[in-house]
Amino acid sequence: xxxxxxxxxxxxxxREIIILCVRWxxxxxxxxxxxxxxxxxRGIYLAHTTIMRWIxxxxxxxxxxxxxxxxxxxxxxxxxxxxxxxxxxxxxxxxAVDKEGxxxxxxxxxxxxxxxxxxxxxxxxxxQGRLPRVITLDGYQASHRAAREILNEHPRRKRTKIRSSKxxxxxxxxDHRSLKLRLGPMLGLKRFRNAxxxxxxxxxxxxIRKSQFELARLRVNGKTAPEIWNAVLAA
Numbered sequence: 001x002x003x004x005x006x007x008x009x010x011x012x013x014x015r016e017i018i019i020l021c022v023r024w025x026x027x028x029x030x031x032x033x034x035x036x037x038x039x040x041x042r043g044i045y046l047a048h049t050t051i052m053r054w055i056x057x058x059x060x061x062x063x064x065x066x067x068x069x070x071x072x073x074x075x076x077x078x079x080x081x082x083x084x085x086x087x088x089x090x091x092x093x094x095x096a097v098d099k100e101g102x103x104x105x106x107x108x109x110x111x112x113x114x115x116x117x118x119x120x121x122x123x124x125x126x127x128q129g130r131l132p133r134v135i136t137l138d139g140y141q142a143s144h145r146a147a148r149e150i151l152n153e154h155p156r157r158k159r160t161k162i163r164s165s166k167x168x169x170x171x172x173x174x175d176h177r178s179l180k181l182r183l184g185p186m187l188g189l190k191r192f193r194n195a196x197x198x199x200x201x202x203x204x205x206x207x208i209r210k211s212q213f214e215l216a217r218l219r220v221n222g223k224t225a226p227e228i229w230n231a232v233l234a235a
Contacts, residue, residue: 004234007061017044019229021051022058026201027209029185056194059201065233066204069213074098075133078172079120079143081112082180084199086189093179093199094120097172103207104128108196117146125150134161136168179206 008015021035030038032048039046076099081092092112096104105124109116125131131154137143144162151157182202189195207213218231 001065004230007233013044013046013050016226016230018054018058019062019233020226022054022062022201023205023225023229025051025055026059026198027182027205029182031185055201056197059197059204062233063200063204065235066208066213068235069215069218069232070207071102071212071214073102073104073128074100075130076136077104077124077132077134078136078169079147080138080169080172080176081117081140081143082173082176084108084180084183084189084195086192086195091192091195092116095172095176095179096120096124097175099171101171101175102210102212103175103203106199106203108192108199110192112142114142114146114149117143118150121147121150125154131156131160133159134163136163136165138166138169139164179203182206 004015008018011018017039021039024030024038025032025035032051035051036046036048077096078099079094079096081094083090084093085091092109093106094109094117095106098104105120105127107116107120107123109119131151135147137147144164147162151160151162179199179202183189183199186198189198213232215228215232218228218235220228220231223231
């Protein structure tokens with residue numbers, strides 16, 4: 001992993017400005033032009049397309065560096081999908097949280113079907129490195145079928161229970177709302193790949209807000225957000 005100096009080498013603006021713009025865009029209901037205006041008030045003049053490029057370049061890198069400090073999720077999962085519009089077409093964001101509401105994983109797919117659900121379960125099982133004790137789904141049968149088929153690929157599948165509960169899945173439906181409140185003001189995502197990067201960045205900031213990272217060894221208790229970000233990215 002490259003050091004901080006190499007990560008921002010050759011950029012016209014200081015890394016503090018880049019991190020700030022990426023962080024604020026992914027966390028708050030701001031457009032690119034809002035950020036341009038806010039930076040101009042501080043004597044920093046840049047184009048909105050510059051911030052767009054920063055998001056695409058640095059959001060994946062920031063996610064990778066923060067993930068080194070991610071806390072382990074619980075073993076009771078709530079899985080559901082929500083809708084995201086990309087270039088005028090609905091796509092489907094598969095997501096999982098544990099019973100405490102902590103984000104486990106997510107995957108954007110063009111379709112809502114068995115293949116998409118299976119791709120999500122393969123991803124989440126791999127990212128967690130273990131099977132959960134219980135998976136709670138809604139009544140959508142494609143997701144139940146996908147979960148069963150992917151579980152059947154694992155020798156310890158009998159330890160995992162699949163159940164359906166609209167009431168218990170209220171937790172993840174409420175969590176969807178927090179994500180979509182940020183995605184809504186973005187005035188439409190244009191490309192699938194770019195949308196995936198933006199959503200991953202928004203999910204990262206959502207996880208940070210939910211305190212899903214263990215930063216004790218960085219000794220950042222009581223530090224400001226910019227100081228914490230610098231410590232994480234430089235570690």
